[in-house]
Amino acid sequence: MNRRVARLRAAQALYQIDVIKTEPDLAMESVLDDEEQPNDFFHQLVYGTLEHKEELDGWISSNLQGYTIDRIGHVDRAIARMALFEMKYVEDIPVNVTFNEAIELAKAFGGEEAGRFMNGVLSNSVDMMNEESNN
Template structure:
């Protein structure tokens, strides 16, 4: 599975977990249900488990870089994308920070509203400064 697709699947899985308060295995089964092969891609697995395992630290990092917002006020799309990108940028994934930001912005433009991409870009850019 290409990393771009794995990121999108990780977003879908983590989004399901956030809005439905379900376990990773249940969310993975739901998102990957129509795939013939249920074996999870290593990068996808790393993203889902990494965000889940480090969620508290990631959320703290995000909160420290929000202006006039709280994490609880963020839409699930933006919150999930920020978590994925922050994990990729700061938790040992071999992805350049610029790539992680660009990928999150692209997903925000696909799944969020017209302002999501700019918002994601602003918060993530602030994180690396």
């Protein structure tokens, strides 16, 4: 499983966990194709996102104009949380790589408009993250 597939599967698992309250291990198992083997990056994305969910939601919520986090589509919310976790806590991946991967994932699930939405939310959230890190 490469990192792109791990991100896709992690977003799918996080969606299940959020929407139907599936246990993380069951959600992760259910999103894998028959021959796919989960890797450490996949586990790190799912468990790390869940562990830091409150902090991630704070950044997202602060950068929504006219929306609350509950009004964001479930898939977009899962992708945004996961991307912000990766940008903040996974040190060996450049932020711009994670940023672009999240936009592509959002487009794959929701089209161009979802990609633009993800771009805006992540851009503002990254700025906020960097400000907090510098203080």
